[in-house]
Amino acid sequence: MILLNGRDCRESLAGDRALAYGDGVFETLAVVDGSPLCLEKHLERMRRGCEALMIESGGVSEFENDLKALAFDDLNVLKLAITRGAGGRGYRPSQSSLPNRLTSTHPWPYRSLPLPDRAWICEHRISRNQALAGIKHCNRLDQIMASSEWPGDDYLEGIMLDDQDRIIEGTRSNLFLKAGNEVVTPDLCESGVAGIVRELIIDQLKDWQIPCVVGDISAADLHAAEEFFICNSILGVRSISMIGETFTFDSTTLCLELDGALRGARYIA
Amino acid sequence: MILLNGRDCRESLAGDRALAYGDGVFETLAVVDGSPLCLEKHLERMRRGCEALMIESGGVSEFENDLKALAFDDLNVLKLAITRGAGGRGYRPSQSSLPNRLTSTHPWPYRSLPLPDRAWICEHRISRNQALAGIKHCNRLDQIMASSEWPGDDYLEGIMLDDQDRIIEGTRSNLFLKAGNEVVTPDLCESGVAGIVRELIIDQLKDWQIPCVVGDISAADLHAAEEFFICNSILGVRSISMIGETFTFDSTTLCLELDGALRGARYIA
Numbered sequence: 209m210i211l212l213n214g215r216d217c218r219e220s221l222a223g224d225r226a227l228a229y230g231d232g233v234f235e236t237l238a239v240v241d242g243s244p245l246c247l248e249k250h251l252e253r254m255r256r257g258c259e260a261l262m263i264e265s266g267g268v269s270e271f272e273n274d275l276k277a278l279a280f281d282d283l284n285v286l287k288l289a290i291t292r293g294a295g296g297r298g299y300r301p302s303q304s305s306l307p308n309r310l311t312s313t314h315p316w317p318y319r320s321l322p323l324p325d326r327a328w329i330c331e332h333r334i335s336r337n338q339a340l341a342g343i344k345h346c347n348r349l350d351q352i353m354a355s356s357e358w359p360g361d362d363y364l365e366g367i368m369l370d371d372q373d374r375i376i377e378g379t380r381s382n383l384f385l386k387a388g389n390e391v392v393t394p395d396l397c398e399s400g401v402a403g404i405v406r407e408l409i410i411d412q413l414k415d416w417q418i419p420c421v422v423g424d425i426s427a428a429d430l431h432a433a434e435e436f437f438i439c440n441s442i443l444g445v446r447s448i449s450m451i452g453e454t455f456t457f458d459s460t461t462l463c464l465e466l467d468g469a470l471r472g473a474r475y476i477a
Numbered sequence: 478m479i480l481l482n483g484r485d486c487r488e489s490l491a492g493d494r495a496l497a498y499g500d501g502v503f504e505t506l507a508v509v510d511g512s513p514l515c516l517e518k519h520l521e522r523m524r525r526g527c528e529a530l531m532i533e534s535g536g537v538s539e540f541e542n543d544l545k546a547l548a549f550d551d552l553n554v555l556k557l558a559i560t561r562g563a564g565g566r567g568y569r570p571s572q573s574s575l576p577n578r579l580t581s582t583h584p585w586p587y588r589s590l591p592l593p594d595r596a597w598i599c600e601h602r603i604s605r606n607q608a609l610a611g612i613k614h615c616n617r618l619d620q621i622m623a624s625s626e627w628p629g630d631d632y633l634e635g636i637m638l639d640d641q642d643r644i645i646e647g648t649r650s651n652l653f654l655k656a657g658n659e660v661v662t663p664d665l666c667e668s669g670v671a672g673i674v675r676e677l678i679i680d681q682l683k684d685w686q687i688p689c690v691v692g693d694i695s696a697a698d699l700h701a702a703e704e705f706f707i708c709n710s711i712l713g714v715r716s717i718s719m720i721g722e723t724f725t726f727d728s729t730t731l732c733l734e735l736d737g738a739l740r741g742a743r744y745i746a
Contacts, residue, residue: 211543211580212490213536219488221481222579227490228558229617230499236566261618262625267482274480287566289497297505297556297583299617299648300624310491311480314566335604336640340618347616348498348568349530349609352561355569356531371605379568 224308226291229299230346232308233257234289238441238477239313242280246441246475247272249404254290257343262301263292267309274311283316283477285442289346316477317442321361325449327378327438328358330366334376334399342402355379365438367451370399375425378438381446382406384420386435386462391420405439408475409466418462430455437463444476493577495560498568499615502526503558507710507746508582511549515710515744516541518673523559526612531570532561536578543580552585552746554711558615585746586711590630594718596647596707597627599635603645603668611671624648634707636720639668644694647707650715651675653689655704655731660689674708677744678735687731699724706732713745 210217225231235250244250251268258265271288278286288311295305332354340347354366365378376394377383382403384393391413396402413420430436436448436457447463450456470476479486494500504519513519520537527534540557547555557580564574601623609616623635634647645663646652651672653662660682665671682689699705705717705726716732719725739745 209547209582211546211578213578214539214543214546214580217490217579219490221488221490221493221496222581224490224496225621226499227493227496227560227579228503228615229621230495230615231618231621234497261622270483274483277480277483277485278478285566291496297554298586298624299620301621309480309482310486310496311483312491313478317567332608333606335606335609337602337604337619338640339601339622340604345618346497346499347618349500349614349616350606351568352494352498352500352570353530353608355567371607 220294221308223294224291225293225295225301225305226289226346230348232289232291232346233261233263233344234287234346235344236441237286237288239280239284239286240474240477241282244275244286245477246404250288253344253402253404254288257345258290260343261345263290264307265290267307270309271311274309278311278313280313281316283319285314285316287312287314291346323446324362324364325447326363327448327451328363328366329452330354330357330368330379332357332368333371334368336370336398338398341399342396344401351379364446364448373426375427375430376400381438381440381443383436383438384409385425385429385433386459387429387433389419391418391462392425392429393420393422394425395422403440405441405445405470405476408470409439409445412466412469433457435459435462441476445470489563490577492563493560494562494564494570494574495558495615499617501532501558501560501615502530502613503556503615504613505710506555506557508549508553508555509743509746510551513544513555514746515673519557522613522671522673523557526614527559529612530614532559533576534559536576539578540580543578547580547582549582550585552588554583554585556581556583560615592715593631593633594716595632596717596720597632597635598721599623599626599637599648601626601637602640603637605639605667607667610668611665613670620648633715633717642695644696644699645669650707650709650712652705652707653678654694654698654702655728656698656702658688660687660731661694661698662689662691663694664691672709674710674714674739674745677739678708678714681735681738702726704728704731710745714739
């Protein structure tokens with residue numbers, strides 16, 4: 209028997225392992241005029257996530273059918289999730305668990321707001337774990353704790369470091385910096401989410417023959433950089449002018465070029 | 478709009494942040510003849526967990542009322558959970574989220590089984606994060622991955638190490654080893670769950686004037702130990718005779734004494 213706030217609860221999701229343990233994966237997409245952008249790339253990442261977590265991934269193919277049942281505005285956020293489903297109280301997954309598939313639409317969050325271009329440096333450190341790094345799984349307390357830190361609407365994003373003072377990502381975005389002729393984005397082998405737009409930017413830079421290094425970034429590297437930008441599927445590519453009170457960036461050139469190219473290719477909204 | 482497996486979903490939990498992000502805390506208790514053991518200690522840990530995650534903890538006091546609505550067998554598992562509730566698609570918690578309180582009963586899992594006394598060494602490493610360590614939060618992919626590793630019913634538990642090869646805990650238990658006159662249990666400042674029974678054992682050892690060190694444990698320490706035992710609120714205190722194929726432990730003396738003492742005090746079932 210399950211009580212939800214003291215009352216008998218018959219909701220099927222009450223027994224879902226994502227509710228109990230964050231046992232699932234998810235994707236967040238931009239939808240423009242009814243078309244989800246980069247849908248195949250998102251579904252492919254979700255399949256890889258399911259495989260890494262040993263969640264049966266057959267349901268991933270069903271999302272395209274779900275989309276037909278949904279109504280869209282000109283711009284929407286689409287969220288897709290696969291959970292391991294119901295299956296016992298213990299941590300050990302049951303062989304008989306049937307994954308659940310959740311598909312939801314949400315209003316576009318950035319319609320009327322002029323977005324700030326400052327970033328906060330989060331006190332909360334991102335956890336390191338090679339086996340979970342890169343996966344967009346549903347264990348997100350790090351991001352929740354970090355994104356609670358900054359006040360009001362003055363900051364676009366919080367920058368997260370690991371316990372070795374390496375800059376890893378934003379709470380909901382990947383990041384790039386440009387110093388001289390080189391672009392650097394953090395290595396995500398130990399923590400972070402390997403973003404779809406991050407991958408598209410790496411590919412675009414390669415096309416343009418601009419060297420892009422995937423490696424460690426420290427605070428010293430921020431001092432040396434002239435440009436810093438963040439990306440995700442909803443924000444697109446956004447330049448940051450200032451991180452904390454210490455680091456400032458004068459240039460937005462590459463960010464604007466990338467934003468234009470990815471927008472032109474209909475990869476971002 | 479939310480679809481669950483392709484169908485319109487009106488379940489209130491579909492929007493819960495625990496389902497999306499594992500944004501909550503939980504407790505697992507033994508219930509003997511209708512009485513939950515160590516209830517106040519579990520509620521107190523839950524309050525501390527809520528405070529650490531900045532989840533409003535007022536609902537914790539309501540669990541005692543919930544228990545009156547539940548029917549119990551002679552032995553049951555009771556699970557209590559507080560989630561941050563519904564509140565937006567983004568990681569940042571909304572000020573307007575109302576926590577949800579979930580209370581559920583489950584059958585006692587160890588009724589007919591003779592339990593094995595061997596433990597497995599998990600390949601999956603436990604994540605390190607000082608801000609989340611100790612809390613029984615709902616981000617449990619580490620434990621899920623690790624508890625998927627061992628085959629069948631030959632092992633009672635899997636032992637988890639961190640990325641620095643320190644032995645931290647079992648997938649669902651804390652652990653102790655005894656070498657000579659000293660008992661050691663892992664330091665949980667960087668990872669792991671600070672268990673209620675672990676705390677009771679530390680107190681009991683103090684009463685008995687047996688030195689108990691909270692510190693680092695390595696594989697070398699396993700070689701030197703004559704006794705190894707694990708504990709949680711459902712298993713109680715259980716001796717382990719062998720870890721992997723390498724480490725064997727001959728003694729069960731202290732474990733049996735602790736089991737007797739804690740059982741006598743009605744701390745464990």
